[in-house]
Every structure is written in structure tokens, then in C-alpha cells.
Amino acid sequence: MKPHKILIIAGARPNFMKIAPIIHAMRLSDKLEPILVHTGQHYDVLMSDTFFKELNIPQPDISLEVGSDTHARQVAKIMERFEPVCDEYQPMAILVVGDVNSTMACSIVAAKKDIRIIHVEAGIRSRDRSMPEEINRMVTDSITDILMPPSRDAVENLLTEGHKPESIFLVGNIMIDTLLDSQEMIKKSGILDQFGLVAKKYVTLTLHRPSNVDNIENFKKILAALAVIQNEIPIVFPIHPRTRKMINEFGLGDYVASLSNLILTDPLGYFDFGRLISESGFVLTDSGGIQEETTVYGIPCITLRENTERPITILEGSNELAGCDTEKIILLADEILKGNWKESRIPELWDGNTASRIIKVLESVL
Numbered sequence: 001m002k003p004h005k006i007l008i009i010a011g012a013r014p015n016f017m018k019i020a021p022i023i024h025a026m027r028l029s030d031k032l033e034p035i036l037v038h039t040g041q042h043y044d045v046l047m048s049d050t051f052f053k054e055l056n057i058p059q060p061d062i063s064l065e066v067g068s069d070t071h072a073r074q075v076a077k078i079m080e081r082f083e084p085v086c087d088e089y090q091p092m093a094i095l096v097v098g099d100v101n102s103t104m105a106c107s108i109v110a111a112k113k114d115i116r117i118i119h120v121e122a123g124i125r126s127r128d129r130s131m132p133e134e135i136n137r138m139v140t141d142s143i144t145d146i147l148m149p150p151s152r153d154a155v156e157n158l159l160t161e162g163h164k165p166e167s168i169f170l171v172g173n174i175m176i177d178t179l180l181d182s183q184e185m186i187k188k189s190g191i192l193d194q195f196g197l198v199a200k201k202y203v204t205l206t207l208h209r210p211s212n213v214d215n216i217e218n219f220k221k222i223l224a225a226l227a228v229i230q231n232e233i234p235i236v237f238p239i240h241p242r243t244r245k246m247i248n249e250f251g252l253g254d255y256v257a258s259l260s261n262l263i264l265t266d267p268l269g270y271f272d273f274g275r276l277i278s279e280s281g282f283v284l285t286d287s288g289g290i291q292e293e294t295t296v297y298g299i300p301c302i303t304l305r306e307n308t309e310r311p312i313t314i315l316e317g318s319n320e321l322a323g324c325d326t327e328k329i330i331l332l333a334d335e336i337l338k339g340n341w342k343e344s345r346i347p348e349l350w351d352g353n354t355a356s357r358i359i360k361v362l363e364s365v366l
Helices: 013-026 049-054 071-089 101-112 132-143 152-160 174-181 183-188 191-195 216-229 241-249 253-258 270-278 288-297 326-337 354-365
Strands: 004-010 032-038 093-097 116-120 146-148 203-205 235-238 262-265 282-285 301-303 319-321
Touching: 004 013, 004 071, 004 101, 013 032, 013 049, 013 093, 013 174, 013 288, 013 354, 032 071, 032 354, 049 270, 071 101, 093 101, 101 116, 101 132, 116 132, 146 354, 174 183, 174 288, 174 354, 183 270, 191 270, 216 326, 235 270, 241 253, 270 288, 282 288, 282 326, 288 301, 288 319, 301 326
Parallel strands: 004 032, 004 093, 093 116, 116 146, 203 235, 203 282, 235 262, 282 301, 301 319
Antiparallel strands: none
16 A cells, blocks of 8 residues: 655744654655655744754755745645645645644645644644634634644643544654754754853843834833843854844844844754754743753743743743733742742653654554
């Protein structure tokens, strides 16, 4: 019997570390044939190509090259370009990860063509529909056939929304597979020496969400907190292209430059960034995935958001929410610097074996 064709969808930087272990594991199966589709949602070399090389992801079988655009136009482009791919390859299923536009757009196309949908990272919810990612998650899960949540709270979300238990498979956190598999290369990174950093004596910052960087008042509140924290400890800031653009548009360049202990750098590769995170004293972020990575490392994390789709990182992990509240950010940072932070543990099934569980499920149900 011929192996089942599975179109694996990747579109943006957060997807790449999730699809890598799935592709590697699927290639070992004689029942499944992975076909990689790169939508090109992230087109920047530093945001895309570098990750493919470092994580040993094969060159895409199909590149849609949609590029950047508004949400609506980008989703429309992906759908328009993905439909003929489905017609040509006639896959048994598509596999999508996470919550980017590519995830939702390709899922809609597949659903219209009666192609089965597998969603890895299903069921996570922020309860904040002002986040584009929340809409993507809700729409994708509503039409998904095989739901693969990373944690038990995500399972409960899916059951509450009416999904049948037999369609839900708790597999664990796929990003942790890549994190654990990459430890040898992460430890070899020379990024600390490059910036003259001492382990545990600096902070890592990431900031890119529209609610933070497209809103000048919120952006200023966060910068005000950074101005205080950087007086106590250096802050390394791999800056997202979107964030750099908004700093310039808002005329904040001189103010940012005046923060002498805020070290700006271009986006980093996976290994360099992994080393930076793993040796941080603590992390300031508005990213979802970094909340998970810091929980696995047991490193304090202050999330610059009002909510999180990963509450398990707060309930069991090392994460706390601060929003863009200047005083709260400073207060939490001060607690960490004083050595006062909660104990945390690694959640169930965040063990580096998620990809093998995914393949086992697919071999049995497809």
C-alpha cells in the first residue's frame, strides 16, 4: 500500500521549530509521506531561511511565496495559492501547527475540499478575540478532524467547545522536542561572548505584538519599565522587523538609543537565541512560545500581555503576566533580582517525545 500523502504547512518563524521534529519522525514511517508546503508568510531571511538550515528542515516541496500583507489579503493569497496544490497532490490530510494565518487559511481550503485536517497545538485559548491568533485558533479547531493539544487545559477547552473525545489526542508540546534535541548546538553558541554577556547577569527581551508595538501609549509604558530595569541589569533585545519599523514611525529612535544598557541586535538564529534564553537571569516577552521555553528551562518569565493562551506556564511554570503596566513590570523584575520567584515544574508530556506520539496516532487513525 502506498503511504498516505500529508501536506505539512509552515508559514512563519514560530512554525519551523514545530514542523522540524514532525518531518524527521514522519520520514521514518512507511505509512506516511510528508510533503512540505512553505507559504512564505515570513519572507525575511533572518525570520525564515536561517531556521530551515539550522533545524535541518528539507527544502520545501512547494513554496507559495505570499509575503507580507494585511491579514485579510494574506489569508486570501494563501488560500488562492494553496487550492491548486491540493488539487495536484490529492493528499490524505494536511497537518498545520500553531495559530498563524497560514494555519487557518490552509485549513479552510482543505475543509472545503473534504481533506482531513490535523492540528498540532489545538485547543489553546487566550479568550481574547482582539488577538488575530485567537481567531485563527478558533476557526482552525472548529473544522479540524484530528486535534492534538499540548496540555490538559487545552483538552478541556476542546471538550467544552463540543469536540468529540475520540477526535482529541493529548500528545504534548512539539516545540519542546526541538528545544531538547538542539541542546548540544545551543550550548556551542558563542552569542554570550559576542555581546560580552555573563550568564544569569542579563535579561532577554522580545517584543513584537501589535497590541504592544503598534500602540504608542502601550509601547511607551513598556519602554519606561525597560529604562528602569536596564539601570540594574543589561537587556538584550533581538528586535523584530515590525518593532524596528514602529520605533522609527513613532519617533522613538533617540529614546531607545539613550538606554545605554539596552542592547539591540537583529533577529537571531535558533541556536543563538536558544543560548541567549537559556542563560538569561530572566526574560521579558510577548511571545507565546518563549513562555513555554522558559518554563522548561525554569527561568523566570515576565509576559508583557494581559492574557496568555498558555496558562499552564503560569499555573505550573515560571511565567507571570504583567501587561504593559510600567509599575508591575518593574515590580516583578525587582522580585526576580532579589531572588524571590515561584517554584515551577515542567508540564506533563513536555518531554521531547511529542513527534513520535503524533506519528503513532496518525499511523493508527489515517
